[in-house]
Amino acid sequence: MTKAELLQRVENIIEAGRKAAKTNQGRSQIDSITICTEGYAEPGYDDPKSGVICFANWNDVTRYDGHEFHVIDEAPGRVAALVEKLGVELDWSDEWCQCDGCHKAVRTQANSYRWRASYADDGSGNVLCHECLKADPTEYLQSLEGSSNRCVTIDIDLEGAGYKLLSDQFENGLYGGQSDRPELIADALCEQGISRFIFRLDSTGQFDLSFSVYVHEEEYHLIDREEFEAAPMAGVDPAIQMQKALADASTKMAATEGGIKVAKCDLDSGTARVRVVSPEEFVAGTALDF
Ligand SMILES: [Zn+2]
Secondary structure: OOHHHHHHHHHHHHHHHHHHOOOHHHHHHHHOOEEEOOOEOOOOOOOOOOOOEEEEOOOOEEEEOOOOEEEEEOHHHHHHHHHHHOOOEEEEOOOEEEOOOOOOEEEOOOOOOOOOOOEEEOOOOOEEEHHHHHHOOHHHHHHHOOOOOOOEOOOOOOOOOOEEEEEEEEEEEOOOOOEEOHHHHHHHHHHOOOOOEEEEEEEEOOOEEEEEEEEEOOOHHHOOHHHHHHOOOEOOOHHHHHHHHHHHHHHHHHOOOOOEEEEEEEOOOOEEEEEEEOHHHHHHOOOOOO
């Protein structure tokens, strides 16, 4: 079967699924299927032999009757099974999108603690994959200069692009003493008249991450290293904030009546919010949406 024939079959299945859908929700899920024919731009993913990837919400539509969920429209699941039989790779539309440059598939949600985004979003919804960014990185890197809340997350040769490593000793996390704050590091650099700095996310783990800061070679000579190293770069310890928030969660849980209780910890304030969720919310995975 040629790729064109395969795509025609996929279209036919989608159209049949659309007609068979019993609910607006099911029809809308099928209408929202994205067909990607350019392969993956995500490290660790091999392109399917068929060359075709589809993203959607493949879940059957269910209704909760107060005790359990019942399937009321199985059209999305049937479409999934049929296109998968043709060799199409299935992914979830809330985890993947397409690169606006090359139209390859880009993962936008973590699938492990070590995952780092291999794409960049320009803030107005345009996504570029790591391959497109590396092909012409200047604009991307300039857009990150001077920012303490955005950073490089792709493997790119920053030295080759004109940036010099200033320090790669920064950590933030919950193991105690990992309290380096990019905004304080940025302040210390601005204090020295440096604005062309870029943060780079070096590693991520379950409870912590490490990062480094680079300065463009045009401004590197401005650095007074002694003064930089003496500047305050650590904030409150996240580990201590977590202890406070967990203690707060415990107190509030004990004072809350009800069945399923969930807590959300806020490390900035060292406090927790607690609420009671319904079995429906718990099963639907929306218990922490508050
Ligand atoms: Zn791309």
